[in-house]
Amino acid sequence: MTSTALSASPFNRVLFILYGVSALAGMAVGLYNPIIAVMMKAAGYSDTAIGGASSLFFLCVILTAPLAGFLTQRISMRLALACGLVLAGTASCLFAYAQTGAEWFGYRGLLGAGIGLYLIGGQSAVNTFANDRNRTIVGGLHALCFGIGMGVGPILGTALYEVTAALAMFVCAGILFVGAPVVLIGLPVEVASKPRALRLAQIKRISLALHAVFAYGVAEAILMSLFPVFMLDRGYSMTTMSIAFSAFVVGGIISTVPLTKWADKAGQERVLAFCACVGVLGSLAMTLSTHPYIAMAASAVTGACLGPVFALALALLGRRLPKEDLAGGSAVFTAFFSLGSMVAPWLAALIMAQLGSLHIFTLSTLLFATLLVRLVVARPAVQQASGA
Known part of the structure; x- marks a missing residue:
């Protein structure tokens, strides 16, 4: 190094x-x-x-x-x-x-x-x-x-x-x-190491990071593919839809540096729990709001909380794995993100077809809600694993 x-x-x-x-x-x-x-x-x-x-x-x-x-x-x-x-x-x-x-x-x-x-x-x-x-x-x-x-x-x-x-x-x-x-x-030349597959114990150590990045992939894919159509179907104008969409993106850009800086001091798990909680509430507000300004504000807040999730999850993975396992962990991490991105539009569209368009974010909301539960309920175990 x-x-x-x-x-x-x-x-x-x-x-x-x-x-x-x-x-x-x-x-x-x-x-x-x-x-x-x-x-x-x-x-x-x-x-x-x-x-x-x-x-x-x-x-x-x-x-x-x-x-x-x-x-x-x-x-x-x-x-x-x-x-x-x-x-x-x-x-x-x-x-x-x-x-x-x-x-x-x-x-x-x-x-x-x-x-x-x-x-x-x-x-x-x-x-x-x-x-x-x-x-x-x-x-x-x-x-x-x-x-x-x-x-x-x-x-x-x-x-x-x-x-x-x-x-x-x-x-x-x-x-x-x-x-x-x-x-x-x-980039500096690294010393190659003998390749090894991640063991089950290592997978368990990074399961929170994998859960978080899968949920992030799902939420991002739904936003990119279905959210504009949902806004237009609710009767919002093209201008309102564009502003709400941009507000989500800008919110994530603005919040990434301060939230990740906070996470280096307070811990990735704590900030990740905060992002999951506010992200769930923001998603509900985006879905249920009937006023365009509320939808825009909720979009900005949701983007601000979900935008840094990828970086938080990646940092959590890096802290939980030794150097020799980082390559294997990154491969699994990317696979989980890509899997979420790949299946989300199809699953979300199926849920909307069965339950109605108001359930556009139901899949991502459930994923982040269960992540929040895991972070809160298992906090002592998480802290013990972090110090291991």
Whole structure:
């Protein structure tokens, strides 16, 4: 471990590189997601096919997780990061020439595999080059940079798409390719360790982190896919829907740094319980509100509490596992997030079809409510495990 990694400051050369590459990756993800959907729609594919391609992306992230964990642990985090960026960039280039259904789905899967490698390598790097004094704030800044990139990506992508769709995908590829040499040159060389699978005892130690990130994946996927439609169905205008949606995103961006900084002092479990509690109440308010201003305010509060959950869960995982298990833990962590993102739109839509549109957040609310119960009821055990 380098002295850089042991610094209590969340700002040093290595961490700045991770933040910068995270922003590049977020920009690329924010760029290609809407552009690919528009390209497929223009090519005549149904909404079902477009949704299936999106689910395939997360499925390939899950399928790549064991390989990414092995590569990160056995060879190098730098290599996993760089390979993921290059693979995703290559898929972006290929999208510019996609014509058949097999090509659309194949390149989407390749993109998912590349992003899976990047995510797992990046999460392992964050926990490796952080420490218990700054672990949560480092994860929060890493997630914040990714989120800012995702916010810039659609704006850039829309401007480029108006010129030509191929240009948008080539620029996306260029953004990803830039990150590869930065990672290979800028990150320190780690000593490879013998790969080992997580034992059941280790899985139990990080079960709270896995629960939290699965719930986060579910909530984010429902918000992205179903919340705009829900708002419009309730009679809200397009402007109100856009503001409420933006309020959720902005709330998460604003709260990430202060809440993760608080978690480094008060403990990830305590802040996670606070976020779960307010997130549940905020989700209920978003669903039941009949006034647009209440819906906007509830959206902002909910986003502020749920936005930092990913970073809190990742930091909790990093604190609960020894260094040699971080790669395997990050692979499982990413798989749980991707699984939640993949199944949420289908399950939430099924619940809404059976119980009504007011139950849009019922699935995510139940997941966060049970997480809160686990954190409160098992608090002595959690504190004992933290000190183990």
